[in-house]
Amino acid sequence: MKIELLEELREQNPVIFNISNFVTVQDVANGINAIGASPIMSEEVLEAEEMVKMAGAVCLNFGAFTQPQINQIRTVGKLANEFHKPLILDPVAVGAVKFRQETIFGLLSDFHPDIIRGNAGEIAALAELEWNAKGIDAGDGTGDLTEIAVACARKWHCIVMLSGTIDYVTDGQTVVRIENGTPLFQLHVGSGDMVSSIVAAFAAVSADNLFEAAQTGGLVFAATGELVANHLLDEDADHLRPGTFAVELMDMLHNVTVADVEAVAEFD
Amino acid sequence: MKIELLEELREQNPVIFNISNFVTVQDVANGINAIGASPIMSEEVLEAEEMVKMAGAVCLNFGAFTQPQINQIRTVGKLANEFHKPLILDPVAVGAVKFRQETIFGLLSDFHPDIIRGNAGEIAALAELEWNAKGIDAGDGTGDLTEIAVACARKWHCIVMLSGTIDYVTDGQTVVRIENGTPLFQLHVGSGDMVSSIVAAFAAVSADNLFEAAQTGGLVFAATGELVANHLLDEDADHLRPGTFAVELMDMLHNVTVADVEAVAEFD
């Protein structure tokens, strides 16, 4: 874990190119911007190469999953590999929708992601393990989350971050558990998409150690959310407030320091 | 009126599948999530059947109105009928744009909506009655709103909810008038789209009585908005604050109780 990467990120202000989920795209762009990177989005294949070349990292979000966008995802994934840009993949709803699972298996023979970030249902689907995903939510299952994350990482030869109450980050050998977070993340639809793009921002400034980038990006985001949630519960301990959380999360992503994260960080 | 459906909704957490207005999609997803259902959006026809099957109800929003999306709307509407999923339709701007009116009349020969939710201009256009709609807004007219809502319900053999200062909900025979609400709804662009999808969430847990679902969904949303507005006016009686309203509406959708709604409910 190398929390100082946060300062590196703010100093370098890398461009992060996102094939984005149309549901959450504004939140994701603002989250990338708030933490100190520079977001760019595009759905046009003719500008894909220029976008990849100017980017420090690329994040492919599968919430955008029409035929033209699948074509765009394939093109951008291959270009990211070709130009050696860290490639992060967020397989939205792949656990609940067979069409997405089949399509993603096709795509993963065309390009290689460096980091896959998803919830339990999504990561289990990519590992081809049993799980009962529900729409965009993780759903329920009895599998061991550590094993699921490791199996996915070994199958696709990449870093995996399985998000939930605890986040599991693994390279297929070592597993880091991040215990920070807040239930408010689940109450705000953009949270998962946002952490994937923020991990991409950390990957852009830690290309030589993407395992560290995934851990740190995950920890900084989880700790930031926890700090916001603590502040909200100080004001009103009886109500979870997802609207206010979304707003203050943007504020805190801009202001959170290495020391703030260190003060609450819980991982092993 | 069966306000306890709110508790049923939160217990069941139904998946609501939305063909969504790209302008307001994030707000709609967060609103569905905040009240206690689970949103899913998709623009890809190849996954339409899976999406409809996993959903407790389907909401078609005509803000998304390109040729591919019209095709998607037709497919999803037919599938919702085939799999007996409650189908809610939000005919955005159909009163102001002849192309939309003509297209929707074609679509309504392909599938049957259970509930139509729109403003006066939109409902009048579907009833083929005179009205002077203005863009996405209701516009002005001299017609009797009760008659317009009833005529639309009888023409399309469905429940109609005509939103405005007063909401009129009718099955073509009985008319329920909901008097809760706030002018702040008109100052926040996503309000109409949000209530349509929230009515869908209530329909998912009241499939045997969709008239009750529409009334209750409408009342809960209107009362929640009014509660937020009252709170904002307590803080500052001289200014309407649409940005803060949007944020606190999300907070309140998550926290509002049956008793809170009952305390302010005004309908007959």
Added chain:
Amino acid sequence: MKIELLEELREQNPVIFNISNFVTVQDVANGINAIGASPIMSEEVLEAEEMVKMAGAVCLNFGAFTQPQINQIRTVGKLANEFHKPLILDPVAVGAVKFRQETIFGLLSDFHPDIIRGNAGEIAALAELEWNAKGIDAGDGTGDLTEIAVACARKWHCIVMLSGTIDYVTDGQTVVRIENGTPLFQLHVGSGDMVSSIVAAFAAVSADNLFEAAQTGGLVFAATGELVANHLLDEDADHLRPGTFAVELMDMLHNVTVADVEAVAEFD
């Protein structure tokens, strides 16, 4: 400068038709609505003529830059000229992406914008002057911003508004410098798109003097942001809070008065 146009805008409530950036579309719609105009968005070419005819002004945002949308931009641009509707163009990222620059030069032979609004990197690209744009951001350059704005205005025979710490508005002869603003605009992704559409709203009520519309729209937006920023710094002088800023900007756009703007206005 004619700050009273703000009252005119609120009285007339003109419809503003936007080909919108999918990243920021909800914010832009809400911003137009908050200040007192009526937003409408569409991506469908078959309803383009109806949309243009009902609009008081048209804003083309190049964040939406897929092939179908480029076709839509061309059609709408030509229709706006044909029906003599003020046409505002926001050339997002045209300074950083060669594909966009080439495409826009093609488009600008098909229609004529009345006002171009962009950052230094974008305006320099349209003026074909040297600049080092970075993604969606202005980037760095050594050129004189006044000269760049004037060169762009003369090249395309239109009003140019170059946004930044200082905004430069020019008709190619006179240059007005607006010194209001706040660094928080750069921390919120939708700010640039929002000012373009708000300038369109002012153009709709000042069609006989678009230079005045651009100046006033720019000043009202910059001053409103500054007023919000001042309020936020009063609460907490040590932190920039981009999430809270976005929310309160909507509040203030709805409530700001001519007198409020006059009280802080700095321009020459």
